[in-house]
Structures are given as structure tokens and as C-alpha cells.
Amino acid sequence: MESINLVTARFAMILAVGLGLFWSGAAVGADPAAGAVSTTQPAVQAEKLPASTQPVPTSQPFQEKGFATTESGLRYKDVSKGQGTTAQANDVVEVHYKGMLEDGKQFDSSYDRDTTFKFRLGQKPPRVIPGWEKGLANMKVGGKRQLIIPPHLAYGLRGMPPMIPPNSTLYFELELVKVIQAPKASETKPEDEIADGPELSYVDIKVGDGLSPTEKSVLKIRASTWKPDGTLLFFTAERQDPATVLVSQIGHESVKKGLMGMKAGGKRKLLIAKPAPPTTQPATTQPAKPRDVQMIIEVELLEVSSPPTIPETPEGEYVINTSGLKYHDIKVGEGESPTETSRVKIHFTGWLEDGTVIDSTILHDMPQDIPLAAPGVIKGWLEGIITMKVGGKRKLVIPPDMAYGKRGRPGVPPESTVIYEIELLEIIKP
Numbered sequence: 001m002e003s004i005n006l007v008t009a010r011f012a013m014i015l016a017v018g019l020g021l022f023w024s025g026a027a028v029g030a031d032p033a034a035g036a037v038s039t040t041q042p043a044v045q046a047e048k049l050p051a052s053t054q055p056v057p058t059s060q061p062f063q064e065k066g067f068a069t070t071e072s073g074l075r076y077k078d079v080s081k082g083q084g085t086t087a088q089a090n091d092v093v094e095v096h097y098k099g100m101l102e103d104g105k106q107f108d109s110s111y112d113r114d115t116t117f118k119f120r121l122g123q124k125p126p127r128v129i130p131g132w133e134k135g136l137a138n139m140k141v142g143g144k145r146q147l148i149i150p151p152h153l154a155y156g157l158r159g160m161p162p163m164i165p166p167n168s169t170l171y172f173e174l175e176l177v178k179v180i181q182a183p184k185a186s187e188t189k190p191e192d193e194i195a196d197g198p199e200l201s202y203v204d205i206k207v208g209d210g211l212s213p214t215e216k217s218v219l220k221i222r223a224s225t226w227k228p229d230g231t232l233l234f235f236t237a238e239r240q241d242p243a244t245v246l247v248s249q250i251g252h253e254s255v256k257k258g259l260m261g262m263k264a265g266g267k268r269k270l271l272i273a274k275p276a277p278p279t280t281q282p283a284t285t286q287p288a289k290p291r292d293v294q295m296i297i298e299v300e301l302l303e304v305s306s307p308p309t310i311p312e313t314p315e316g317e318y319v320i321n322t323s324g325l326k327y328h329d330i331k332v333g334e335g336e337s338p339t340e341t342s343r344v345k346i347h348f349t350g351w352l353e354d355g356t357v358i359d360s361t362i363l364h365d366m367p368q369d370i371p372l373a374a375p376g377v378i379k380g381w382l383e384g385i386i387t388m389k390v391g392g393k394r395k396l397v398i399p400p401d402m403a404y405g406k407r408g409r410p411g412v413p414p415e416s417t418v419i420y421e422i423e424l425l426e427i428i429k430p
Contacts, residue, residue, distance in 0.1 A: 061104035061171055062146055074134050075148035082176060084141025089122040090182035090232050093136060096175040107163045116177050120238050129154050131170070139176045147172040180237045183224040186298060188269055196261070200254040201271045210264025211304040216356060218363060219245045219259065220303040226296045233295070242302050244363045248356050249411055255297065264304045270297040307357040308349050310419055311395055318397070325383050326397040330421070335390025338427050340382060343371045345426040351419045358411045358418065367425055378403050385422060393423040 067075045087093050094116045098109040110117050119127040121136065131149030139145060149170045151157070159166035186205050193201040213219055220242045224235040236243040250256045258270040272295040311330060318326040338344050347367045350359040361367050372382055380398030388394055400406075400415045408414040 061100050073150045074131055074153055076135055077146045079144040079146060082140030082143030085179040086140050087121060087136050087179050092118060092120050092180040092237050094118045094178035096177055098173045100171040102169050141176050141179055144175045182232055183235050185226055186269060196257060199273045199275060200258055202258050203269045205269060206267040208263035208266025208301060212263050213247050213260050213304050215247055216307050217247045218305045218307050221245055222300040224298050228293050246357055262301045264301050267300045310351050310355055311421060313395055323383060324399040325380055325402055327384055328395045330395055331393040333389030333392025333424060337389050338386055340386055341373045343369060343428040345369050345428055347423040349421050353417055369428060388424045390424050390427060396420045
């Protein structure tokens with residue numbers, strides 16, 4: 001079973017995620033009501049909202065007149081019109097919101113968490129319910145809008161128990177905080193393409209003058225991915241801007257090869273072809289241009305840096321459990337200790353014994369919420385964390401049978417000892 005540590009490995013492979021090469025489903029921890037991840041509704045084309053606002057009857061919790069109704073049945077009213085950028089298809093929008101049921105009961109609010117929600121308009125598969133896609137049409141940054149979303153544009157007959165009952169009309173207040181406009185691919189000429197094997201060609205839009213990556217480097221990048229017909233698949237601002245990438249965690253060899261040939265400060269267009277079919281012909285000594293391009297990627301390499309290193313610990317300072325787990329407290333916390341069923345918030349970095357980074361929340365500045373009782377938590381984590389105290393930082397040396405065992409996992413070979421530095425930030429109360 002996949003380890004929860006792979007949550008951040010997924011982020012470290014953000015290029016591969018964007019390309020759809022290693023995407024394994026909705027993001028862990030996504031808010032189900034955050035305009036939310038909709039698994040029950042099909043993608044819906046955005047419709048142009050009518051300019052007029054004829055009064056229509058409304059129910060609780062919005063009582064004021066002045067709502068307009070679209071052809072789909074969505075009702076909306078602008079509380080205040082923004083003065084900034086207008087949200088368009090494929091733009092990344094950042095919103096604050098409050099969601100309520102028909103009786104006025106609030107089921108979710110980004111304001112309460114003091115955290116905005118970000119997603120790409122028109123993304124397929126959609127990350128939000130159709131009522132949000134339609135309701136954000138033509139909004140400008142700084143604007144606030146009330147939406148009354150009928151069930152067929154929300155969660156339909158299934159609802160989203162226990163928060164949202166079946167066949168619920170939803171009431172949302174949306175505030176458009178920011179728009180990141182969708183990138184456009186740079187125009188290049190076929191004669192400028194440089195072939196690097198049968199599956200990769202590239203064009204240097206700008207040649208950098210900084211460091212070149214190595215297999216262990218940490219990269220800061222901005223990247224965008226398109227189909228050959230120009231359809232935008234992904235750009236890093238959807239997740240993290242700029243994105244932090246561990247070269248060792250990039251799972252597509254042609255993408256890795258294209259990045260490894262760059263220098264910091266450079267910008268490169270990669271043309272990735274489908275893998276070559278098996279052949280009995282001898283390998284050519286001349287690289288061939290990609291025969292059947294399936295993806296176009298533009299990468300701006302902002303920074304190349306060395307990975308975090310394993311903290312040194314004299315052998316005599318380890319505590320060695322009977323299980324074989326070794327640990328050293330870098331800092332002893334002063335708070336309470338978790339139990340085996342606790343949910344904790346932690347920062348961590350993981351390494352192989354040769355110093356290769358396999359996971360890191362520090363690099364992405366994104367601590368993780370981990371339920372310790374979840375099946376994917378490795379035994380070494382559970383045993384090592386439950387004797388920590390909040391505020392503490394501990395180094396764990398985890399033998400293979402308490403880590404990823406004979407099977408290993410992406411980035412971790414079978415029978416590997418792994419090393420983690422874990423900081424226990426918080427025990428999350430139910």
C-alpha cells in the first residue's frame with residue numbers, strides 16, 4: 001500500500017503530476033465542499049452570464065432581491081464588482097468563500113481557515129462543482145458574488161454526506177482574490193529543434209548562465225504543459241509558484257534528460273514523443289527527432305541548489321529500540337505526546353543512506369497532516385513519533401522491515417534503510 005509519505009513525493013514530482021504521468025487521483029486532504037473536488041458531476045461548459053439582473057424569488061439564507069437566473073438554473077448576484085483582471089478559461093483563480101445549506105447552516109468556509117482556495121477554470125477533469133465554474137464567469141479580481149446553486153450543478157442526488165445532504169441547493173458567497181493568467185506557448189521553428197534521442201527534442205528559448213542540475217539537485221522551476229494541438233494540460237502555478245522539484249524524483253526519463261541539460265536562468269521547450277516501439281534493428285548513431293509528439297513542455301529553470309543533508313549523529317548518541325529502530329532527539333519538545341490514533345502535523349525530510357532525498361515538506365514549505373493510524377503510515381514512523389512531544393525534532397534511522405521492505409516504492413529501492421528528520425508541530429484535535 002502507498003505510504004502517506006508519497007503525498008510529498010507527488011509534489012516533488014510536480015512536473016510528472018502536471019503531465020498526467022504519475023497522477024493518482026484527487027489531492028489528499030482536498031476540501032470536499034471547497035467549491036470542492038466533484039467526483040459526481042460531469043464537466044460543464046461555462047456559460048455567459050446575462051447582463052441584466054431581474055429580481056427572482058430567493059430562499060434562505062439570501063433574502064435580498066436582485067438575483068439573475070442563467071439558462072442552467074444558476075442564480076447569482078454581484079454584491080460588489082471588482083476592478084481587477086477578469087477570470088478566463090484556463091486561468092488559475094484564488095478565491096475566498098463561504099458555503100451554506102438552505103436552512104442557513106454553514107458547512108464550509110475558507111475565511112474560518114484564513115486560507116484561500118485555488119484551482120484552474122475549465123480544468124478537465126474539473127476540480128470544482130459546475131455551479132462554481134459557471135458562477136465565476138466574468139468576475140473580476142476584488143469582486144464578491146452570491147450564488148444559489150441548484151442540485152444538478154452541485155452534488156446532485158448523491159450529495160456529499162455527512163456535510164451536504166442529497167439533492168441540496170447550495171448557497172455560496174465568493175470573493176475573487178487573485179487571477180493567474182494561463183500561459184501561452186512560445187513560438188519556435190522546427191529547424192531550431194535539437195534532437196536528443198528518439199523521444200526528446202528541445203529548443204532553448206533562453207540559455208542560462210548558472211549551475212546545471214545533477215541527479216541529486218533541488219530545482220525551482222516554472223513549467224507549463226500542452227498537448228500538440230495547444231490544449232493546456234497543466235502549469236505549475238496551479239499547485240506551487242515557483243515549484244520545487246527533486247531531480248531524483250522525476251519519473252519520466254525524457255523530461256529528466258531535458259532538464260539536466262539546462263542551466264539556471266534558462267528557459268527550454270521540450271517536445272516529448274511516445275516511447276519507441278520494440279525493434280530488432282541496431283541502434284542508430286544519430287538521434288532521431290520525435291516521431292509522434294504527445295506533450296510540449298516549457299520549463300524556466302530559476303534555481304539549482306544542493307539538497308538538505310543528513311544530520312550527523314555520533315553512533316553512541318542513538319537510542320536503539322528492540323525493534324531495530326534507532327533515533328536521536330535533535331530537540332526535545334515540551335508539549336504533549338501523540339497516541340497511536342492521533343492525527344499530527346509534521347515537517348519532515350527523508351533520505352536514503354547515500355544522502356539522496358526521497359521526501360521533504362521543508363523544501364515545499366508545506367507541513368503535512370498525518371493520521372498515525374492510517375494503513376499507509378510505515379511502522380518506523382508510528383514507533384518513532386508517538387514518544388515525541390510537540391515542539392520536538394527527531395532523527396529516525398528506520399530498517400527496511402519497518403519502512404518499505406522488499407517491495408520498496410518509487411525512489412526507494414527494495415530492502416532500503418531510510419532516514420527521516422521529523423519535527424512534531426501539532427497534535428490535531430478532533
